[in-house]
Amino acid sequence: MDLGNVASLSLFYPEIVLAGTILVLTILDLVVANKRAMAYLGLAGCLVALGATVDLYGTEPTLLFHRMVALDNFSLFFKVVTLAALVGAIWMSIGSGEVRQVHLGEYYIVLLTCGFGMFFMASANNLLMAYLGLELVSLTSYILTGMLPHNRRSAEAALKYLIYGGVASGTMIYGMSWVFGMAGSLDYATINAAMAEGGGNQIALFMAFVFILAGFGYKMAFAPFHMWSPDVYQGAPTPFTGFLSVASNAAGVAILIRFFYPAVSTLGQEGAWAFQALPALQWTDLLVALSIITMTWGNLSALNQRNVKRLLAYSGIAHAGYIMMGLVVLNNDGLNAMLFYVVVYLIMNLGAFLVVMIVANATGREDMDAYRGLAWRGAAFPAVCMMVFLASLTGLPPMAGFIGKLLLVAAIIEGQFYVLAVVAMINTVVSLYYYWRIVKTMFLDEPAPEDGPVAATASAMPLLGALMVLTIVLGVYWAPLLDYTTGSLGFFMP
Amino acid sequence: MELILFYVFAVTVVGGGIGVVASRNPVASLMFMVVSLASVAGIYVLLEAHFLAAIQVMVYAGAIMVLFLFVIMLLNLGHDYRDDLVRGLYAVCAFVVSGAICGILATRFGGAETSALYESFPGAAAMDLELAERGAVSLIARPLFQEYVVPFEITGILLLVAVVGAVALAKKRV
Numbered sequence: 001m002d003l004g005n006v007a008s009l010s011l012f013y014p015e016i017v018l019a020g021t022i023l024v025l026t027i028l029d030l031v032v033a034n035k036r037a038m039a040y041l042g043l044a045g046c047l048v049a050l051g052a053t054v055d056l057y058g059t060e061p062t063l064l065f066h067r068m069v070a071l072d073n074f075s076l077f078f079k080v081v082t083l084a085a086l087v088g089a090i091w092m093s094i095g096s097g098e099v100r101q102v103h104l105g106e107y108y109i110v111l112l113t114c115g116f117g118m119f120f121m122a123s124a125n126n127l128l129m130a131y132l133g134l135e136l137v138s139l140t141s142y143i144l145t146g147m148l149p150h151n152r153r154s155a156e157a158a159l160k161y162l163i164y165g166g167v168a169s170g171t172m173i174y175g176m177s178w179v180f181g182m183a184g185s186l187d188y189a190t191i192n193a194a195m196a197e198g199g200g201n202q203i204a205l206f207m208a209f210v211f212i213l214a215g216f217g218y219k220m221a222f223a224p225f226h227m228w229s230p231d232v233y234q235g236a237p238t239p240f241t242g243f244l245s246v247a248s249n250a251a252g253v254a255i256l257i258r259f260f261y262p263a264v265s266t267l268g269q270e271g272a273w274a275f276q277a278l279p280a281l282q283w284t285d286l287l288v289a290l291s292i293i294t295m296t297w298g299n300l301s302a303l304n305q306r307n308v309k310r311l312l313a314y315s316g317i318a319h320a321g322y323i324m325m326g327l328v329v330l331n332n333d334g335l336n337a338m339l340f341y342v343v344v345y346l347i348m349n350l351g352a353f354l355v356v357m358i359v360a361n362a363t364g365r366e367d368m369d370a371y372r373g374l375a376w377r378g379a380a381f382p383a384v385c386m387m388v389f390l391a392s393l394t395g396l397p398p399m400a401g402f403i404g405k406l407l408l409v410a411a412i413i414e415g416q417f418y419v420l421a422v423v424a425m426i427n428t429v430v431s432l433y434y435y436w437r438i439v440k441t442m443f444l445d446e447p448a449p450e451d452g453p454v455a456a457t458a459s460a461m462p463l464l465g466a467l468m469v470l471t472i473v474l475g476v477y478w479a480p481l482l483d484y485t486t487g488s489l490g491f492f493m494p
Numbered sequence: 495m496e497l498i499l500f501y502v503f504a505v506t507v508v509g510g511g512i513g514v515v516a517s518r519n520p521v522a523s524l525m526f527m528v529v530s531l532a533s534v535a536g537i538y539v540l541l542e543a544h545f546l547a548a549i550q551v552m553v554y555a556g557a558i559m560v561l562f563l564f565v566i567m568l569l570n571l572g573h574d575y576r577d578d579l580v581r582g583l584y585a586v587c588a589f590v591v592s593g594a595i596c597g598i599l600a601t602r603f604g605g606a607e608t609s610a611l612y613e614s615f616p617g618a619a620a621m622d623l624e625l626a627e628r629g630a631v632s633l634i635a636r637p638l639f640q641e642y643v644v645p646f647e648i649t650g651i652l653l654l655v656a657v658v659g660a661v662a663l664a665k666k667r668v
Contacts, residue, residue, distance in 0.1 A: 005643055005644075022655075026654070026658065065641075065644040066641040066642075067641075068642070068644050069644065102662075103665070106658050106659065106661070106662035107662070109655065110655055110658065113651065113655040120648065126645075128642070129644070129645055132645050132649065132652065133648075135652065136648065136651070136652050136655075139656055139659070140655060140659070142659075143655075143659030147663065158663075201598075203598060204599075207595065
């Protein structure tokens with residue numbers, strides 16, 4: 001189905017709710033003195049939008065607004081992921097001491113707009129829409145990163161992010177202009193038809209795809225476009241870092257899959273995709289190389305980090321490499337594993353940042369020494385939760401991360417990418433070292449006399465408990481989530 | 495005549511671009527950019543896209559350049575930039591890569607292939623017809639507020655949040 005502007009509105013209500021919340025917050029910010037109410041209103045808006053998105057799930061795939069926006073299970077899945085991350089981030093922000101220093105009204109407005117942009121990254125069916133969605137997310141991310149007042153690190157991170165982001169999106173839009181030149185249209189379906197006719201030169205197309213991949217890759221933080229990530233993770237307010245690490249990654253995965261699969265490939269028998277745009281060039285080899293470089297670079301750089309937020313940034317780069325593995329096999333099993341991993345990563349990484357926030361609230365520090373003997377300083381529950389999240393990030397059974405990694409590795413072994421599988425295994429072992437160094441510091445190291453007791457932030461406890469329970473439950477009983485991701489692979493095919 | 499004019503404008507576009515990169519003073523760079531953008535407007539006139547040419551001059555050569563100038567003056571970037579430039583192997587690599595891209599563009603898009611592309615471009619004939627019937631403004635306005643109305647509105651939200659964010663970043667007292 002292909003709907004016009006007015007007819008589309010009836011299938012567009014999650015976005016309308018979210019945009020309405022943003023506008024209401026913008027106006028209320030001028031009159032309401034109690035900025036805390038803004039957080040609760042934003043949370044309510046996200047929950048309503050979440051309900052609306054879940055309600056729409058399973059609708060017949062439709063193109064809205066003259067083929068600009070695709071409504072299918074795939075986009076709805078990523079909208080649910082984005083909203084879940086938003087809810088988590090707002091909840092974290094309510095209890096965060098760091099966020100209390102910023103302009104709260106503007107903080108929530110910009111945070112919600114960031115999520116709003118991710119909606120369009122997931123559902124764009126047109127290169128213009130994809131670019132606008134990505135730019136909406138980028139701009140809001142720069143603002144939120146630099147929001148901490150009188151903080152040099154935050155300002156520096158925002159500037160670095162802005163410069164890297166500007167270069168990446170400039171490169172991407174240049175590549176898009178090549179695709180437009182060769183296909184004569186920005187619409188994914190028309191591009192697909194032009195590719196099927198063999199339109200466009202192979203080398204020029206390859207370059208254009210590499211340029212576009214640079215823009216998407218910068219959102220996912222995979223090498224060599226990852227340079228911004230450690231500084232930004234360290235400089236940004238922790239709740240936003242948590243949101244950025246999971247949601248920006250998910251949105252990058254969404255826009256990448258949407259462009260490289262339904263737009264320029266065709267779905268063949270039994271869920272195998274043919275990358276028809278470049279029959280003559282070994283596109284998958286490039287993706288394999290990128291994936292290997294990303295995970296190895298991320299893990300090796302994480303080994304020597306003393307700051308836990310920086311360490312989690314490098315771990316995020318490594319995880320971007322793991323998620324990339326699902327792309328190379330060019331079939332639905334790989335994509336399914338990617339979606340599964342995105343959800344699992346959302347839960348465990350948000351949880352890890354929540355613990356970082358709790359420790360930072362109590363001690364004002366983010367380095368490893370602040371975690372010395374954490375379990376014996378009155379924060380036993382956060383310490384145990386952190387252990388669960390780190391075990392899951394490593395990929396140890398019976399945590400959800402193990403199942404996620406298992407699905408990814410199973411998909412690439414089935415696709416006979418043995419080298420990639422071996423590298424992934426070795427990387428898992430490497431990551432064990434730095435993740436468990438934190439666990440060792442928390443449990444086995446004696447607290448020094450100057451380390452005071454750590455008061456756990458009360459408002460964050462329910463969220464922390466829920467994330468921990470989910471991490472364990474999904475590691476034992478993952479079938480419902482797997483069914484959900486399998487059902488979410490319904491694309492609007494041009 | 496038209497061909498001569500095209501080459502004049504083309505040379506000024508490229509020359510202006512080189513001037514932007516080569517000049518040491520940011521304000522001088524900016525002036526070269528104005529030259530380059532105004533020459534693009536000239537090429538638009540040669541293509542009989544008068545409306546686009548006017549918009550190009552007003553928006554790019556006018557408004558956006560003034561914004562750039564404001565930013566440069568506010569940031570006081572008067573100093574010499576020679577020390578910031580990357581030299582050596584990086585510069586060689588940059589030249590090789592951009593030369594290769596330039597070569598691909600020239601061989602693949604230049605000459606015969608372009609006109610074939612123009613012939614196959616689906617909307618070309620229809621666009622000419624509509625241009626004659628309704629004029630350029632309507633030709634731009636109708637898609638903008640019909641097919642592209644959602645991107646248009648999203649841009650509105652983008653600008654709104656950019657302003658909100660800029661204010662939040664600029665006022666430091668909470």
